[in-house]
Amino acid sequence: MPELPEVETVIRQLREVLPGERFKEFRLYRKAVMPDVTSTNLRNILAGKVVERVFRRGKFIIIDAGEAPYLCIHLGMTGRLLWGTRSPCNPRHLRWKSEFQGGNCLLLDDIRCFSRIRLLPIEDSYLSKRLGPEPLGNGFDVDYLREILQSSRRTIKSLILDQNLVCGLGNIYANETLFAARIHPQRQGSDLGEEDISRLRASIVKTLEAAIGRSGTTISDFRDIYGRPGTNQNHLTVYGREGEPCPMCQTTIRRFSLGGRSSFFCPQCQR
Protein backbone atom coordinates (compact mmCIF):
# COMPACT_ATOMS: atom_id res chain seq x y z
CA MET A 1 0.00 0.00 0.00
CA PRO A 2 1.93 2.92 1.26
CA GLU A 3 4.49 4.30 -1.11
CA LEU A 4 6.09 7.72 -0.83
CA PRO A 5 2.93 9.82 -1.44
CA GLU A 6 0.90 7.87 1.10
CA VAL A 7 3.66 8.06 3.71
CA GLU A 8 4.10 11.77 3.00
CA THR A 9 0.37 12.28 3.51
CA VAL A 10 0.63 10.55 6.88
CA ILE A 11 3.67 12.42 8.16
CA ARG A 12 2.25 15.80 7.18
CA GLN A 13 -0.75 15.04 9.35
CA LEU A 14 1.37 13.66 12.18
CA ARG A 15 3.31 16.94 12.16
CA GLU A 16 0.10 18.73 13.00
CA VAL A 17 -0.66 16.62 16.07
CA LEU A 18 2.43 14.86 17.46
CA PRO A 19 5.00 17.54 18.34
CA GLY A 20 4.59 18.39 22.01
CA GLU A 21 2.91 15.09 22.87
CA ARG A 22 4.56 13.20 25.73
CA PHE A 23 4.95 9.41 25.44
CA LYS A 24 3.35 7.50 28.28
CA GLU A 25 2.59 3.84 27.53
CA PHE A 26 2.84 1.28 24.74
CA ARG A 27 0.91 -1.87 23.87
CA LEU A 28 2.04 -4.57 21.49
CA TYR A 29 -0.62 -6.96 20.25
CA ARG A 30 1.44 -8.74 17.59
CA LYS A 31 5.08 -9.33 18.31
CA ALA A 32 6.03 -9.58 14.63
CA VAL A 33 5.42 -5.87 14.00
CA MET A 34 7.97 -4.88 16.65
CA PRO A 35 10.46 -7.75 16.65
CA ASP A 36 13.47 -6.11 18.30
CA VAL A 37 12.07 -4.58 21.48
CA THR A 38 9.35 -5.32 24.04
CA SER A 39 6.76 -2.73 24.95
CA THR A 40 8.21 -2.63 28.47
CA ASN A 41 11.57 -1.81 27.00
CA LEU A 42 10.05 0.79 24.73
CA ARG A 43 8.35 2.41 27.70
CA ASN A 44 11.63 2.50 29.65
CA ILE A 45 13.30 4.26 26.75
CA LEU A 46 10.58 6.65 25.56
CA ALA A 47 8.11 7.28 28.41
CA GLY A 48 8.29 10.90 29.50
CA LYS A 49 10.00 11.99 26.28
CA VAL A 50 8.29 14.64 24.18
CA VAL A 51 7.92 14.38 20.41
CA GLU A 52 9.93 17.13 18.77
CA ARG A 53 9.79 16.30 15.09
CA VAL A 54 8.27 13.92 12.54
CA PHE A 55 9.83 13.24 9.19
CA ARG A 56 9.93 10.76 6.32
CA ARG A 57 12.81 8.91 4.71
CA GLY A 58 11.67 6.88 1.72
CA LYS A 59 8.72 4.88 3.01
CA PHE A 60 9.84 5.14 6.64
CA ILE A 61 8.04 7.34 9.15
CA ILE A 62 10.40 8.68 11.78
CA ILE A 63 9.41 10.17 15.10
CA ASP A 64 12.14 12.11 16.86
CA ALA A 65 11.77 12.66 20.60
CA GLY A 66 14.99 14.52 21.19
CA GLU A 67 17.61 12.71 23.26
CA ALA A 68 16.26 9.28 22.37
CA PRO A 69 16.51 6.77 19.55
CA TYR A 70 14.18 7.42 16.64
CA LEU A 71 10.88 5.59 16.60
CA CYS A 72 10.85 4.29 13.05
CA ILE A 73 7.71 2.90 11.42
CA HIS A 74 7.30 1.17 8.05
CA LEU A 75 3.72 0.42 7.01
CA GLY A 76 4.42 -2.59 4.81
CA MET A 77 1.47 -3.41 2.55
CA THR A 78 -1.62 -2.75 4.63
CA GLY A 79 -0.47 -0.77 7.65
CA ARG A 80 -2.34 2.32 8.86
CA LEU A 81 -1.39 4.80 11.54
CA LEU A 82 -4.54 6.15 13.16
CA TRP A 83 -4.80 9.11 15.49
CA GLY A 84 -7.38 9.29 18.25
CA THR A 85 -8.23 11.38 21.25
CA ARG A 86 -8.83 8.11 23.04
CA SER A 87 -8.50 4.49 22.08
CA PRO A 88 -10.96 4.11 19.18
CA CYS A 89 -13.34 1.24 19.71
CA ASN A 90 -12.92 -0.42 16.40
CA PRO A 91 -9.58 -0.61 14.64
CA ARG A 92 -10.13 -3.96 13.04
CA HIS A 93 -6.60 -5.20 13.16
CA LEU A 94 -4.95 -3.39 16.03
CA ARG A 95 -1.29 -4.47 16.33
CA TRP A 96 0.36 -1.73 18.36
CA LYS A 97 -0.59 1.35 20.33
CA SER A 98 1.20 4.35 21.78
CA GLU A 99 -0.60 6.31 24.48
CA PHE A 100 0.34 9.88 25.28
CA GLN A 101 -0.02 11.85 28.46
CA GLY A 102 -3.37 13.59 28.22
CA GLY A 103 -5.16 10.77 26.48
CA ASN A 104 -4.21 10.91 22.82
CA CYS A 105 -3.32 7.67 21.04
CA LEU A 106 -1.43 6.57 17.96
CA LEU A 107 -2.56 3.16 16.70
CA LEU A 108 -1.07 0.77 14.19
CA ASP A 109 -3.84 -1.05 12.34
CA ASP A 110 -2.55 -3.67 9.90
CA ILE A 111 -4.36 -6.60 8.30
CA ARG A 112 -1.32 -8.45 7.02
CA CYS A 113 1.26 -7.62 9.70
CA PHE A 114 4.02 -6.62 7.30
CA SER A 115 4.46 -3.36 9.17
CA ARG A 116 7.60 -2.94 11.27
CA ILE A 117 8.34 -0.65 14.20
CA ARG A 118 11.92 -0.25 15.36
CA LEU A 119 14.08 1.95 17.52
CA LEU A 120 16.94 3.34 15.51
CA PRO A 121 20.02 5.12 16.77
CA ILE A 122 20.09 8.74 15.64
CA GLU A 123 22.09 8.90 12.41
CA ASP A 124 21.34 5.27 11.74
CA SER A 125 23.53 3.79 9.05
CA TYR A 126 20.66 2.20 7.16
CA LEU A 127 18.77 5.46 6.71
CA SER A 128 21.85 7.50 5.89
CA LYS A 129 23.87 5.05 3.79
CA ARG A 130 21.91 2.11 2.44
CA LEU A 131 18.79 4.00 1.44
CA GLY A 132 19.02 5.90 -1.84
CA PRO A 133 18.34 9.63 -2.27
CA GLU A 134 14.89 11.15 -1.95
CA PRO A 135 13.30 11.46 -5.39
CA LEU A 136 11.87 14.84 -4.42
CA GLY A 137 15.15 16.02 -2.90
CA ASN A 138 18.29 17.63 -4.27
CA GLY A 139 20.36 14.47 -4.67
CA PHE A 140 18.08 13.04 -7.32
CA ASP A 141 19.26 14.89 -10.41
CA VAL A 142 19.90 13.78 -13.99
CA ASP A 143 23.59 13.17 -13.29
CA TYR A 144 22.81 10.80 -10.43
CA LEU A 145 20.14 8.98 -12.40
CA ARG A 146 22.43 8.57 -15.40
CA GLU A 147 25.16 7.21 -13.15
CA ILE A 148 23.03 4.49 -11.62
CA LEU A 149 21.39 3.51 -14.91
CA GLN A 150 24.21 3.46 -17.40
CA SER A 151 26.26 0.83 -15.61
CA SER A 152 23.38 -1.60 -15.05
CA ARG A 153 21.92 -4.36 -17.13
CA ARG A 154 18.88 -4.68 -14.88
CA THR A 155 15.42 -3.68 -16.12
CA ILE A 156 14.47 -0.07 -15.58
CA LYS A 157 11.50 -1.05 -13.48
CA SER A 158 13.54 -3.08 -11.02
CA LEU A 159 16.04 -0.22 -10.82
CA ILE A 160 13.51 2.44 -9.85
CA LEU A 161 11.90 0.04 -7.39
CA ASP A 162 15.25 -0.56 -5.69
CA GLN A 163 15.13 1.46 -2.45
CA ASN A 164 18.93 1.48 -2.30
CA LEU A 165 19.08 3.45 -5.55
CA VAL A 166 16.16 5.83 -5.09
CA CYS A 167 13.71 5.52 -2.23
CA GLY A 168 9.96 5.78 -2.07
CA LEU A 169 8.69 4.31 -5.34
CA GLY A 170 6.58 1.16 -5.13
CA ASN A 171 4.72 -0.86 -7.72
CA ILE A 172 1.92 1.61 -8.42
CA TYR A 173 4.13 4.64 -8.96
CA ALA A 174 6.83 2.68 -10.80
CA ASN A 175 4.19 1.67 -13.35
CA GLU A 176 2.66 5.14 -13.53
CA THR A 177 6.02 6.84 -13.82
CA LEU A 178 7.26 4.61 -16.66
CA PHE A 179 4.05 5.25 -18.58
CA ALA A 180 4.42 9.00 -18.10
CA ALA A 181 8.01 8.77 -19.34
CA ARG A 182 6.97 6.49 -22.24
CA ILE A 183 9.54 3.86 -21.26
CA HIS A 184 8.88 0.11 -21.41
CA PRO A 185 9.33 -1.50 -17.96
CA GLN A 186 11.70 -4.12 -19.35
CA ARG A 187 14.19 -1.76 -20.97
CA GLN A 188 17.72 -2.19 -19.70
CA GLY A 189 19.08 0.62 -17.54
CA SER A 190 22.18 1.00 -19.69
CA ASP A 191 20.00 1.14 -22.79
CA LEU A 192 18.34 4.45 -21.85
CA GLY A 193 19.48 7.57 -23.65
CA GLU A 194 19.83 11.09 -22.36
CA GLU A 195 16.29 11.99 -23.41
CA ASP A 196 14.84 8.94 -21.66
CA ILE A 197 16.72 9.68 -18.46
CA SER A 198 15.61 13.26 -18.41
CA ARG A 199 11.98 12.33 -19.07
CA LEU A 200 12.12 9.63 -16.44
CA ARG A 201 13.37 11.98 -13.77
CA ALA A 202 10.74 14.57 -14.57
CA SER A 203 8.01 11.91 -14.64
CA ILE A 204 8.97 10.52 -11.25
CA VAL A 205 8.85 13.96 -9.67
CA LYS A 206 5.60 14.92 -11.37
CA THR A 207 3.84 11.62 -10.64
CA LEU A 208 4.79 11.64 -6.96
CA GLU A 209 3.93 15.29 -6.43
CA ALA A 210 0.54 14.89 -8.09
CA ALA A 211 -0.23 11.89 -5.88
CA ILE A 212 0.79 13.80 -2.75
CA GLY A 213 -1.51 16.60 -3.84
CA ARG A 214 -4.33 14.05 -3.90
CA SER A 215 -3.46 12.61 -0.49
CA GLY A 216 -2.25 9.29 -1.89
CA THR A 217 -3.76 6.33 -3.70
CA THR A 218 -6.38 4.15 -2.01
CA ILE A 219 -6.95 0.91 -3.88
CA SER A 220 -8.47 -0.68 -0.81
CA ASP A 221 -6.40 -0.29 2.34
CA PHE A 222 -4.67 3.06 2.54
CA ARG A 223 -6.11 5.58 4.99
CA ASP A 224 -4.76 8.80 6.44
CA ILE A 225 -4.44 9.22 10.22
CA TYR A 226 -8.13 10.13 10.46
CA GLY A 227 -9.22 7.05 8.53
CA ARG A 228 -9.94 8.82 5.26
CA PRO A 229 -8.93 7.48 1.81
CA GLY A 230 -6.85 9.36 -0.76
CA THR A 231 -8.13 10.27 -4.22
CA ASN A 232 -5.23 9.50 -6.55
CA GLN A 233 -6.79 6.14 -7.48
CA ASN A 234 -9.13 8.16 -9.71
CA HIS A 235 -6.19 9.41 -11.75
CA LEU A 236 -4.18 6.25 -12.44
CA THR A 237 -3.21 5.83 -16.08
CA VAL A 238 -2.13 2.19 -16.36
CA TYR A 239 -1.92 0.53 -12.94
CA GLY A 240 -4.77 -1.97 -12.55
CA ARG A 241 -6.06 -1.18 -16.04
CA GLU A 242 -5.24 -4.31 -18.01
CA GLY A 243 -7.59 -4.60 -20.98
CA GLU A 244 -8.65 -0.95 -20.86
CA PRO A 245 -7.70 1.64 -23.48
CA CYS A 246 -4.54 3.71 -23.05
CA PRO A 247 -5.50 7.28 -22.07
CA MET A 248 -3.12 8.62 -24.71
CA CYS A 249 -3.65 6.39 -27.76
CA GLN A 250 -6.51 3.96 -26.94
CA THR A 251 -4.31 0.91 -27.44
CA THR A 252 -5.24 -1.87 -25.02
CA ILE A 253 -3.15 -1.81 -21.85
CA ARG A 254 -1.33 -5.03 -21.16
CA ARG A 255 -0.04 -6.72 -18.06
CA PHE A 256 2.87 -9.07 -17.42
CA SER A 257 4.83 -10.25 -14.42
CA LEU A 258 8.24 -8.77 -13.72
CA GLY A 259 10.15 -9.73 -10.63
CA GLY A 260 7.01 -11.35 -9.28
CA ARG A 261 4.96 -8.17 -9.54
CA SER A 262 2.37 -6.98 -12.00
CA SER A 263 3.57 -4.57 -14.64
CA PHE A 264 1.05 -2.57 -16.65
CA PHE A 265 2.02 -0.74 -19.81
CA CYS A 266 0.82 0.56 -23.16
CA PRO A 267 2.54 -1.40 -25.94
CA GLN A 268 2.15 1.57 -28.28
CA CYS A 269 3.37 4.40 -26.04
CA GLN A 270 6.08 2.51 -24.17
CA ARG A 271 8.87 1.01 -26.23
Next chain:
DNA sequence: CTATAAACCTGCTGGC
Protein backbone atom coordinates in the same frame (compact mmCIF):
# COMPACT_ATOMS: atom_id res chain seq x y z
C1' DC B 1 25.73 -9.37 -11.30
C1' DT B 2 20.94 -10.48 -12.26
C1' DA B 3 16.68 -12.83 -11.88
C1' DT B 4 13.36 -15.59 -9.68
C1' DA B 5 10.97 -17.77 -5.84
C1' DA B 6 9.74 -18.12 -1.31
C1' DA B 7 8.79 -16.38 3.12
C1' DC B 8 6.37 -13.32 6.22
C1' DC B 9 0.42 -12.58 6.86
C1' DT B 10 -4.74 -11.83 5.92
C1' DG B 11 -8.63 -10.95 3.07
C1' DC B 12 -11.04 -10.51 -1.17
C1' DT B 13 -12.55 -11.91 -5.82
C1' DG B 14 -13.61 -14.80 -9.61
C1' DG B 15 -14.26 -19.16 -11.66
C1' DC B 16 -16.26 -23.58 -11.52
Next chain:
DNA sequence: TGCCAGCAGGTTTATA
Protein backbone atom coordinates in the same frame (compact mmCIF):
# COMPACT_ATOMS: atom_id res chain seq x y z
C1' DT C 1 -24.12 -21.70 -2.36
C1' DG C 2 -19.37 -23.29 -1.52
C1' DC C 3 -14.64 -24.08 -2.22
C1' DC C 4 -10.20 -23.10 -3.94
C1' DA C 5 -6.74 -20.78 -6.67
C1' DG C 6 -4.84 -16.50 -7.41
C1' DC C 7 -3.81 -11.92 -6.29
C1' DA C 8 -2.66 -7.64 -3.38
C1' DG C 9 0.58 -1.24 -2.18
C1' DG C 10 6.68 -4.35 0.70
C1' DT C 11 11.12 -6.25 2.04
C1' DT C 12 14.48 -9.78 2.90
C1' DT C 13 16.74 -14.01 2.08
C1' DA C 14 17.86 -18.02 -0.47
C1' DT C 15 18.75 -20.18 -4.83
C1' DA C 16 20.00 -20.59 -9.74
